[in-house]
Amino acid sequence: MNKKTNKFIKKNQSKIVLLVTLLIVTIAVALVTCLHIMPIVNNNIRKDRITAIFNSLKLDENNYIPNNINIFGDKRVYSYDSGRTFSSSIDFIRNANVNATVAELKKAIAGAGFVYFEEPYPGSSFTQLHYKSSNNEYLRLTVSSKLRDDYLVNKSRMGTRLTDADYNTDPNAGPSNVTIKVNLDDNNE
Numbered sequence: 001m002n003k004k005t006n007k008f009i010k011k012n013q014s015k016i017v018l019l020v021t022l023l024i025v026t027i028a029v030a031l032v033t034c035l036h037i038m039p040i041v042n043n044n045i046r047k048d049r050i051t052a053i054f055n056s057l058k059l060d061e062n063n064y065i066p067n068n069i070n071i072f073g074d075k076r077v078y079s080y081d082s083g084r085t086f087s088s089s090i091d092f093i094r095n096a097n098v099n100a101t102v103a104e105l106k107k108a109i110a111g112a113g114f115v116y117f118e119e120p121y122p123g124s125s126f127t128q129l130h131y132k133s134s135n136n137e138y139l140r141l142t143v144s145s146k147l148r149d150d151y152l153v154n155k156s157r158m159g160t161r162l163t164d165a166d167y168n169t170d171p172n173a174g175p176s177n178v179t180i181k182v183n184l185d186d187n188n189e
Contacts, residue, residue, distance in 0.1 A: 006117050016169055017063075039074075043074045044071035044073055046075070046105070049090075049184060050182050050184065053097075053112065053113070053182050054071070054180070056112035056113070057105075057108045057109065057180070058108060058112075059108060063094060063095065063096075064092040064094055065092060065093045066090055066092055067091040067092060068089075069089075069090050070090070071089075071090070075185060081178060081188075084186065085186055085189035086183075087138075087181035087182060088181065089179055089180065090179075090180055091177065091178065092180070093146060093176070094176045095174060096174050096176075097145075097176065098126075098127060098143050098172045099172055101143050101176040102129075105143065105180075108139065109131050109139060109171055114131035114137075114139050114142070115132055115133070116129060116130070116131055117130055117131065117132050118130045124177055125167075126171065127142070127143045127144070128143075129141045130187060132187070137159065137182065137183070137184050138181075138184075138186065139181070140181040142178070142180075143178050144176065144177045145169070145174070145176065145177070146175045147175065148169040152169070
């Protein structure tokens with residue numbers, strides 16, 4: 001270094017140290033802020049995507065009455081299985097029988113760009129269908145008879161023993177309980 005630079009550094013050494021310290025502190029605060037804000041931003045982006053998927057179904061609000069809404073953006077991993085994550089969901093009541101509701105929802109789901117890939121419980125008293133989008137987003141549809149569900153749950157809660165005849169209640173009877181789950185990560189729920 002030349003003499004002028006050395007003289008300048010010696011004369012302004014305390015100012016240079018202060019400036020460098022302020023610069024380091026500013027960079028550190030910016031990094032910590034980014035590390036704190038980025039997950040929030042990512043969670044909001046995920047939540048917006050999940051909400052957009054539900055909206056893309058274009059369900060008639062007069063026919064599909066929300067009963068429970070649980071939409072979130074953070075990735076919620078099961079405590080006992082880190083390979084599985086919780087799905088956002090909406091439960092609806094639909095004033096139609098199970099078969100009519102399933103047929104209508106199949107069209108809405110296909111119209112939203114999801115492709116059917118499995119029915120895990122064929123022949124069950126409820127219908128559950130799994131769909132996947134080209135973006136590896138998963139949608140699970142479950143439809144059951146609200147009349148049957150309520151009858152069985154209420155009888156059980158009242159301490160009455162359920163019989164085989166109770167289970168013979170028409171599984172197609174309307175209205176229908178509808179649960180739609182959306183998961184951006186996996187189909188392991």
